[in-house]
Amino acid sequence: NTLICHIDKFFPPVLNVTWLCNGEPVTEGVAESLFLPRTDYSFHKFHYLTFVPSAEDFYDCKVEHWGLDQPLLKHWEAQEPIQMPETRETVLCALGLVLGLVGIIVGTILIIKSLRSGRDPRAQGPL
Structure with missing residues (x-):
């Protein structure tokens, strides 16, 4: 120091x-x-x-x-460090987790629907 x-x-x-x-x-x-x-x-x-x-x-x-x-x-x-509440960080982390889980669920549902319909989602016809 x-x-x-x-x-x-x-x-x-x-x-x-x-x-x-x-x-x-x-x-x-x-x-x-x-x-x-x-x-x-x-x-x-x-x-x-x-x-x-x-x-x-x-x-x-x-x-x-x-x-x-x-x-x-x-x-x-020397001073004791001030402990700041971590509420904001906790809320942002939880929000990110929820958005990530929603994305995984929606993506999985779309893939399953695509596979059941028998179409390859990557193969597209003429626009």
Whole structure:
């Protein structure tokens, strides 16, 4: 898993970015991009943290720059996934099953009728 800290629209291209895990600096698994220029002459940059998620851990991306009055902290912590009701999927699956069964039944009936009439359904006369 990788957290991405995207710092955008800053000038001059000088930054101090620190990853924190539970408030403590992290140095392992850290990577960063070069300063990337923008058309408005400002810059943006990416910082990455590769980590193994844990329910107890929380992470922060701390950004320090001359243009900020105080360091900027962006927070991330693990969250329990929200269970969404599967009603729509169940209804669509049931509807597909019913349509498939109806198609099989109708097809079987048509084939049986065709065979009983003694005609080859593939052989057609002039239109």
